[in-house]
Amino acid sequence: MAILRKKRFDIMETEFIKTNGKVFGCNMVNQMTIYVADAELVQIVCNREFTKFANRRDVKLEDNVWDNLLFATNDEKWKRLRAIMSPAFSSGKLRKFKYCIDETYQSMALHLNEMIEKDPTINVKQVIGAFTMDTIIQISMGMKIDSLQDPNNIMIKNAKKLFGQDLTLHDTMTFTIAFMNPKLLKLLRLRFQGEATDYFKKCVIEIVEKKRKEMKNRQESKKATNFIELVLEVENEQESIAKQQNGDAKPFKHITIEEMIAQCITFFTVGYDTTATTITNTCYTLATHPDKQEKLHQSIIETLDQLAAERTDGCKDPYELITFDTLNRFEYLTAVLNETMRFFTLVAATERLVTEDCRLETSDKKIWFDVKKGDIIRIPMLSLQMDPDYFSHPDQFIPERFLPQEQMQYGNFNKHAFMPFGTGPRKCIASNLALLEAKMALVHLFRMYRMSVDKKTSIPLEYYINADILISKDVYLQVMHR
Numbered sequence: 001m002a003i004l005r006k007k008r009f010d011i012m013e014t015e016f017i018k019t020n021g022k023v024f025g026c027n028m029v030n031q032m033t034i035y036v037a038d039a040e041l042v043q044i045v046c047n048r049e050f051t052k053f054a055n056r057r058d059v060k061l062e063d064n065v066w067d068n069l070l071f072a073t074n075d076e077k078w079k080r081l082r083a084i085m086s087p088a089f090s091s092g093k094l095r096k097f098k099y100c101i102d103e104t105y106q107s108m109a110l111h112l113n114e115m116i117e118k119d120p121t122i123n124v125k126q127v128i129g130a131f132t133m134d135t136i137i138q139i140s141m142g143m144k145i146d147s148l149q150d151p152n153n154i155m156i157k158n159a160k161k162l163f164g165q166d167l168t169l170h171d172t173m174t175f176t177i178a179f180m181n182p183k184l185l186k187l188l189r190l191r192f193q194g195e196a197t198d199y200f201k202k203c204v205i206e207i208v209e210k211k212r213k214e215m216k217n218r219q220e221s222k223k224a225t226n227f228i229e230l231v232l233e234v235e236n237e238q239e240s241i242a243k244q245q246n247g248d249a250k251p252f253k254h255i256t257i258e259e260m261i262a263q264c265i266t267f268f269t270v271g272y273d274t275t276a277t278t279i280t281n282t283c284y285t286l287a288t289h290p291d292k293q294e295k296l297h298q299s300i301i302e303t304l305d306q307l308a309a310e311r312t313d314g315c316k317d318p319y320e321l322i323t324f325d326t327l328n329r330f331e332y333l334t335a336v337l338n339e340t341m342r343f344f345t346l347v348a349a350t351e352r353l354v355t356e357d358c359r360l361e362t363s364d365k366k367i368w369f370d371v372k373k374g375d376i377i378r379i380p381m382l383s384l385q386m387d388p389d390y391f392s393h394p395d396q397f398i399p400e401r402f403l404p405q406e407q408m409q410y411g412n413f414n415k416h417a418f419m420p421f422g423t424g425p426r427k428c429i430a431s432n433l434a435l436l437e438a439k440m441a442l443v444h445l446f447r448m449y450r451m452s453v454d455k456k457t458s459i460p461l462e463y464y465i466n467a468d469i470l471i472s473k474d475v476y477l478q479v480m481h482r
């Protein structure tokens with residue numbers, strides 16, 4: 001695994017697809033793996049025929065927390081956990097998090113101003129990483145932390161361990177054994193991130209016990225303000241319905257403590273570095289494309305003027321004008337963010353396990369093949385998003401291709417091939433949260449600051465690759481006030 005990381009597996013895989021075509025099979029670690037880089041077939045697998053491809057590859061870490069991650073569960077358990085978690089990411093719930101994101105951004109901006117005064121060459125990844133970390137700790141567990149001020153905070157240290165930029169040898173070995181022969185893990189007493197997992201277990205248990213007691217005593221329970229409380233509210237509502245309908249039966253949406261811990265850990269394992277890298281990559285693309293950055297700044301100012309003109313109370317405060325609902329009005333910002341996520345594909349590939357023999361075929365019948373129960377379908381998002389059949393001049397950064405009114409001028413554009421969050425019922429559960437965080441940070445950053453390339457900027461960007469995810473390393477840029 002370490003060797004693969006050094007060789008940039010994503011680049012090897014892209015070359016492999018260029019040589020072999022959009023669909024081909026190969027035997028990987030004794031399992032038939034079929035690469036599908038055709039946009040129509042990907043939609044068939046992930047959406048139309050979803051029931052035959054609902055699961056992921058079975059990798060068990062023989063750990064009662066890690067094996068409950070939504071990403072790692074399958075069948076009925078996945079259905080139940082997804083149904084519990086989904087409402088916590090609905091628009092109504094996300095609206096509540098807007099003020100927490102504003103607060104965290106404002107605290108980050110204060111630190112950034114102090115840093116600029118000392119030296120305008122800023123490690124943008126570090127600053128954005130702190131913003132993302134503080135936001136997810138507050139959203140997931142309701143705790144306020146200032147990680148730029150307090151980098152040695154125990155929660156931050158443990159959170160960073162859960163998805164470190166480079167896994168330790170011990171963790172790499174544990175993961176590899178889980179892939180090959182999970183039963184050995186128990187025998188060898190190997191645990192994946194044991195210390196950090198135990199720390200979060202303790203925190204989550206405390207929060208859950210407090211909230212459950214509150215609910216049981218039927219106290220005037222405060223409205224949920226974080227993810228754990230939201231999930232417990234969903235469970236509580238279901239419990240009342242189940243009691244009314246079937247007496248005392250356990251509701252479908254019941255969640256065990258290990259499952260709850262696992263879902264909280266998800267925020268740090270797949271939620272932290274993905275969002276931080278997306279925001280950082282956008283800063284980098286705009287610093288290396290100053291004309292697009294100027295266009296974005298102008299469009300933000302114009303939209304803010306329009307929003308202010310629409311108000312009857314004379315409000316001009318950008319933090320009041322930019323809300324969950326008005327974010328959609330910043331069209332060029334959305335285009336820039338989409339193009340960054342296409343240009344720098346963050347999750348290089350995803351997989352589905354075949355659970356029923358079947359034939360897959362394109363509508364023009366030019367490509368067809370049979371798959372068997374147990375085969376793996378590998379969907380290389382990186383190749384799809386860089387395919388000139390789907391996006392003309394894929395190696396150029398052109399946000400305008402995502403503007404419906406300008407799209408035609410830029411040649412090929414296939415919306416089904418754009419899938420930074422995957423697609424179908426098994427797509428990223430938190431895409432709306434990630435987009436909210438990213439847009440809120442970017443709209444204020446490019447309203448207030450100008451970013452440019454510095455002599456310390458590494459061009460091209462450098463990455464770590466962890467489990468198909470391309471995480472940017474430190475990114476230094478010159479940051480100046482507007």
Ligand code: HEM
Nearest residue numbers: 071267271274275278347350421422423426427428430434
């Ligand atoms: C820009 C940030 C993010 C990107 C690009 C991203 C991307 C992805 C992708 C590509 C998948 C696989 C989807 C598929 O197989 O079709 C995924 C799954 C998932 N993501 Fe994200 N993600 C991001 C942020 C987050 C955050 C913030 C969280 C949690 C708080 C999260 C939680 C999950 C979970 C739980 C799954 C598994 C869903 C399931 O199996 O049902 N992600 N993500």
